[in-house]
Amino acid sequence: MSLKAIKGDEHTINYGTLRALVVDDYPGMRSALKLTLSNFGISRIDLAGSAAEVIFKVGNNHYDLILCDFNLGEGRDGQQLLEELRHRGLIKLETVFVMVTAESVYEKVVATAELAPDDYMIKPFSAEVMRNRLETILMRKLAFAKVYQHFEAHELDLALLACDALIRDYPRYLVDALRFKGEVLNTMGRFDEAEALYRQVISLRAIPWARLGLAKALHHQKKDEEAEELLHDVMEKTPEMVSAYDLLAEVRxxxxDSAGAQEALLKGVSISAKTVRRQQKLGDIAHERGDLDIARNAYSxxxxxxxxSVFVSPADFGNLCxxxxxxxxxxxxxxxxKRNRSLLGSSPEGQLVSAVVQSLAHTKAGKPEEAKKALEEANRLRRGVQRIDERIMLDMAGAFMTHGQHAEADAIVSEVARNAHDSETLLAKARKLYEESGRGEAGNKVLSEATADVRKLNNDSVILAHKGDYKGASEKLLTACRVAPFNTRILMNTIWVLIKRLHSDGMDHELLDEAIRLLGEVEKQSPGHARLVDLKSKLRDVEHHFGIRRKAP
Amino acid sequence: MKFDNLDLYAALMHELKNNLGLLIMTLDTIPVQGHPDHDQPLDEARLLSQRSVERLQQALLIYKADSGELHPVVDAYAPVEMLRELRDTAQSLARDRLHVDTLVGDQVPTLWFFDRSLVEMALINAIHNSLAHSRSRLRIEADMVDGCLAYTVRDDSAGYPDHILAYGSGGSGHGSAGTGLGLRFARLIAEAHDNNGRHGELRLFNEEGAVFRFLLP
Incomplete structure (x- = not known):
């Protein structure tokens, strides 16, 4: 055996050029961390004591480094904050985000989170450890610069190539690059390749994130039994990995198996209760199943x-009420x-939710006159809201039925159905409303008429696209978009066909603009939708193909 | 009110640990002055606070392990980076009192798989022990031993007493003042790491001084 001295710090980072944000709700810790960072040579250091302050500061400044405590007192924790920052694109992949934790359980939750920080540090830590960690992460960010650049410009194929270069040339970043590549492949819907990649990583070692990535790739290939078996094993060995419970719920x-999905999410919230989207999903499933106590807890x-939080909208108040x-x-x-009057009153959508809930509550309390008044107010407010939550729409439809205003009810149900022609859950809810008001037959007619057009246009376009007639297919879908402007599936199919048409028939700037506009719509309606990244990447490809340079949105 | 709830004790330990953490950060901001009258008590205070934090961390971890909750979260890390981190930590605590050096074996791969925070805790505990007992120097090594990544901490102290050596070869280390908990903790972490049925190991022996070897499969 031969032992050598390790070299000193081979790479030095120029800390003087960095701008940092220190986040902690405890002022003593904030100044201690600031002092530590300034000892490294960082001179531009801002401080924040709450998530809201961070959102504000990050919106106005560019930070190279965010050092954030997990526990931010009341409200959001550091992990939620990170998810929100990434979700809203407020920080780029180049920005270093280091989570500081003190609690041994949360430390594992953070370490195994799907949207993990760049690193996490367990309190207390010495200045030397922090400096070493920062050095390591900053070097990694440099190595990944190309990967991030392509990913953020939605050039996913190029991002994959950049990952391959790291895998080939930099053994230090082999596993990091494989992890990023696996996520990109899953995002692009290349699940078979993602599966192979994760199996390759697992053959090195059964790392929790690789097992979760594999389970996801399996689930999307409809290999749910294998996915479930794998997830059980992940949970047994890494019980703090909360995203495994989320994925298990999806699989079930x-x-x-909605009972099984509910059970999985209940376990998830018992480990990490603060994640809003997990609670929303749990509330939805429990409400659907008639498990009202669980639904109420989750929505509360x-x-x-x-x-x-950006993930909370007036519709969430509607859900609880x-x-x-x-x-x-x-x-x-x-x-x-009452408790949220000022918040709900501040937006047209909030006012609408408030009026609809009042109408439902008055009806339940046996006050039909007041219920009717509230419903009229809701109907007036409705015109001022561009996009209304489907469940609130159905609540309104139900209220109209109660008051015998069937034409109004039918119009609303028809609008919901057109915009959600493939959502069994919503259609079933609408059907139930009709049955309860003794108009089951009429309901079936409304629903089938509303969905028939959209469904036919969509199906016809699929056939045309298969034949290579992208012009015909896109015309059908553009018509469908006009009938159902909030139907994200239709919108996304249209974007896809438009891209195909541009590739096959040549550049048409009007069509390209339309695809970009529709993409913006989908982003607004379903932010973070799984298909979005891939569609953006495909759009980027077509622009590159025709030499069009547009700044990434 | 009866304090019989173990979780309450755990919460209390957390709080103490965090307060001590703040104390350490405060101590770190006091500059050295080159006067032994000033610097030596400061160094002792830093080391003592670090060791107290460490004890609390160990106690919390053993509590978790007893309730069946000790699950290493394994990921890929660069052994050399961790060695560098250990060296800097040891150097900062040793200041001029002891000479610290680090060596790495040429067979050590770029990446290895382990739970960094757990392994680091075990090794820092060993480093603290050596800092307390060593005469003049401390060496930290990373090398491949029996197919495992081995971190070794050597010092030039009088070496481990017999009952500790017995623990290092699988016996019980209970009852020994101070060291028992730390070593029990290190062994727990080593054994919690497994790779296809092969578990990690703690080996203790004496050469020029005490040798603490931590094997990761």
Missing amino acids: LNQN AVLEKGQH RVQVDQGDVGAAMDTL
Whole structure:
């Protein structure tokens, strides 16, 4: 055996050029961390004490480094904050995000999170350890510069090539590059390749994230049994990996096992209760199953934990109040509205939700006159809201039925159905409303007429696209977009066909602009939709193909 | 009110650990002055606070392990980077009192798989022990031993006493003042790491001084 001295710090980072943000709700810790960073030579250091302050500061400044405590007191925790920053694109991949944790359980939750920080440090740590960690991460960011650049410009194929170069040439970054590549492949829908990659990593070592990535790739290839088996094993060995419970819920929903999905999410929230989207999903599933207590708890948690979160909208207040009304607890529903009056009053959508809930509550309380008044107000407000949550729409339809205003109800249901022609859940809800008001037959007619057009246009376009007639296919879908402007599936199919048409028939700037506009719509309606990244990448490809340079949105 | 809830003790330990953490950060901001009257008590205070934090961390971890919750989260790390981190930590605590050097074997691969935070805790504990007992120097090595990545901490102390050596070869280290908990903790972490049925190991022996060897499969 031969032992050699290790070299000193081979790479030195010029800390003087960096700008840092230190986030901690405890002022003593903030200044201690600031002092540590300034000792490294960082002179531009801002401080923030809450998630809201971070969102504000990050929106106005560019930071190279964010050092964030996991525990931010009331409201959001550091992990939620990170998810929000990434989700809203407020920080780029180049920005170093280091989570500081003190709690041994959360430390594991952070370490195994799907959207993991660049590194996490367990309190207390010495200045030397922090400097070493920062050095390591900053060097990695430099090595990954090309990968990030392509990824953020939606050039996914090029991002993959850049990963391959790292895998080939830099053994230090082999596993990091494989991890990034696996995520890109799953995002692009290249699940068989992702599966092979994760199996390759697991053959090196059964790293938790690789097992989760494999389970995801399997699930998307409809190999749900194998995915579920793998997830059970992941949970046994890494019980803190919360995203495994989320994925298990998806797998079980795919197998029509809503009870199992609910159980998985309940376990997930028992480990990490603050993630708003997990609580929303749990609330939805529980409400669907008629498990009103669980639904109420989950929806309450959404509002409680998600204050000022981008993931919370007026519809979430509607969700909680709906459950409260269903439980016959009208007082609680009215109380929810009262406590959030100023927040709901500040947007047309919030006012609408408030009016609809009042109408439902009055009906439940046996006050038909007041219910009718609230419904009229809701109907007036409706015109001022561009996009209304489907469940609120159906609540309104139900209210109109209660008051015998069937034409109004039918119009609303028809609009919901057109925009969600393939959502069994929503269509079933609408059907139930009709059955409850004794108009089952009429309901079937409304629903089938509303969905028939959209479905036919979509199906016809699929056939035309298969034959290579992208012009015909896109014309059908553009018509469908006009009939159902909030139907994200239709919108995304249209973008896809338009891209195909541009490739096959040549550049047409009007069509390209239309595809870009539709993409913006989808982004607005379903931010973070799984297909978005891939569609953006395909759009980028077609632009490159015709030499069009556009700044990445 | 009866304090019989173990979780309450765990929460208390967390709080103490965090307060001590702040104390350490505060101590770190006091500059050395080159006067033994000033610097020596400061160094002792830093080391003592570090060791107290470490004890609390160990106690928390053993509590977790007893309730069946010790699950290493393995990922790929560069052994050399960790060695560098250990060296800097040791150097900062040793200041001029002891000479610290680090060596790496040429067979050590670029990446190895382990739970960094757990392994680091075990090794820093060993480094603290050596800092307390060593006469003049401390050496930290990374090398391949029996197919495992081995981190070794050597010092020039009088070596481990017999009952500790017995623990290092699989016996029980209970009852020995101070060291028992730290070593039990290190062994727990080593054994929690497994790769296809091969578990990590803790080996303790004496050469020129005490040798602490931590094997990762």
